[in-house]
Amino acid sequence: MQRHPKAHVVLLTHNETSTGLTNPLRELARIAHSAERLVVVDGVSSISSIDIETDAWGVDVAVSGSQKGWMAPPGLALVSVSERAWAQQAKARSPRFYFDWKEAKTWADKGMTPFTPAVPVAFAMQEGLRMLEEEGLSNVYERHERLARASQAGLQALGFQLFAQEGYRSNTVTSAVPPPGLDVAALRDLLNTKYGVVIAGGQGKMTGKMVRVGHLGAVAEGDVVQVIWAIEQALEELDIAPADGRGVAAVTASVQGVPAAAH
Numbered sequence: 001m002q003r004h005p006k007a008h009v010v011l012l013t014h015n016e017t018s019t020g021l022t023n024p025l026r027e028l029a030r031i032a033h034s035a036e037r038l039v040v041v042d043g044v045s046s047i048s049s050i051d052i053e054t055d056a057w058g059v060d061v062a063v064s065g066s067q068k069g070w071m072a073p074p075g076l077a078l079v080s081v082s083e084r085a086w087a088q089q090a091k092a093r094s095p096r097f098y099f100d101w102k103e104a105k106t107w108a109d110k111g112m113t114p115f116t117p118a119v120p121v122a123f124a125m126q127e128g129l130r131m132l133e134e135e136g137l138s139n140v141y142e143r144h145e146r147l148a149r150a151s152q153a154g155l156q157a158l159g160f161q162l163f164a165q166e167g168y169r170s171n172t173v174t175s176a177v178p179p180p181g182l183d184v185a186a187l188r189d190l191l192n193t194k195y196g197v198v199i200a201g202g203q204g205k206m207t208g209k210m211v212r213v214g215h216l217g218a219v220a221e222g223d224v225v226q227v228i229w230a231i232e233q234a235l236e237e238l239d240i241a242p243a244d245g246r247g248v249a250a251v252t253a254s255v256q257g258v259p260a261a262a263h
Contacts, residue, residue, distance in 0.1 A: 001035050008088075009038045015046035018203045020175030020212060021164045022050060026057045033058030038088060044068055047078070048132060049144045049172050049216055060085040069140075069172070071131065071217040072124035076117070131218070144171040147215040147224055150254040152176075154228035155213065157250035159241055163210060172216035175202075177209060182240050184208050190237060195230035221255050 001007065010032035014025045029039045040061040043052060047062060049069035054062050060082040067074035081089070081101065089101050098115065107114045132140055148171040152162055159179035162169065178184055184201050185208060191197040202210030213227060228247040236243040 001032070001037065007037065009040055011040045011042070013042045014052060015043070015050060015170050015172060017045045017170070017173050017212070017214075018206075019163060020170045020173045021168050022046070022170045023168070025052065025059075029057045029059050033060075038085060040085075045170075045172055045216065048137075049140065050170075051141050054080050054082070066121055066125050066128075069217050070125055071128040073121050075121035076125060141171075143220075144215065146255065147219060147221065148172070148174060150221065150224050150251045151213050151215055151228070153254040154224065154247045154251040155211075155231075158228070158232055158235060158247045160211065173200075173212055173214045175210055175212045178211060179235075179240060182235070182238065184211055186238060187211070187231070187234055190234045191230055195233065197227055197230040199227065199231075221251075225251050 001010070010028075012025060012028055012032070013023060015022045025041065029041070032039045038060045039058055041052075041059050041063065043062045044065045045068050046052060047064040047069065052059070052062065059080070062080040064070070064078040065074060066072040066076035066078070070078075079101075086101075100114075103114050135143075148169065151174040152169065155174060155176045156162065160176035161179075163175040163177055164170065178187070188199060188201055188211070191199060200212040200214065201207060202212070215224060225248055228251050232241075232243045232245070232247040235241045
């Protein structure tokens with residue numbers, strides 16, 4: 001901010017899915033807020049799955065999407081706006097029509113939208129919200145944290161190296177560097193075609209150098225076990241490592257909170 005004194009807005013990404021990294025949002029937002037900047041947060045892959053306190057942390061705008069932790073198809077954007085942000089919006093003179101917050105709020109106060117919404121997605125969102133409320137947000141956050149630890153343990157047991165550093169690893173997606181000799185494209189193709197498991201690869205300069213395993217939304221321990229088991233079988237078929245059950249054992253041990261047996 002010292003290098004850009006004329007900047008009025010600080011844009012932060014809470015959870016970065018291409019690297020499997022979660023930024024220390026509370027600390028970053030506090031610094032920006034104390035410098036009297038508006039804090040705008042990309043929370044698409046974190047909100048409803050990773051704890052965020054917009055008011056307490058000084059987040060002025062937080063944006064999410066229906067397709068992630070809300071467990072609905074894509075098509076709806078969700079925005080939290082502080083009083084400071086509304087004051088700034090009132091002074092904004094940039095051309096806008098569809099993305100006019102004031103117009104959207106005017107209609108929202110009437111229980112309507114200014115344009116035809118994605119009605120089926122709204123019904124899906126309603127069900128997602130019901131599921132979140134039924135489980136309880138604190139339990140949702142704890143489940144995502146638990147599944148992240150289990151995924152990390154399973155991948156490490158199979159010879160993968162976690163990409164993000166300890167303390168910054170995402171609770172919604174785990175990124176890892178493959179063991180030597182593994183063709184990531186071949187692994188992903190085998191997982192998809194034979195085991196019905198879809199994992200992501202790296203992007204940009206990390207293409208072919210990373211795998212990403214998602215555990216976001218309606219995911220349970222059994223899903224993680226299935227993915228790690230399938231990866232272990234695929235590694236044996238690709239002549240990388242034997243399938244001796246070490247991956248599933250590591251996942252199970254992590255979930256149960258006990259040390260995994262050495263292999």
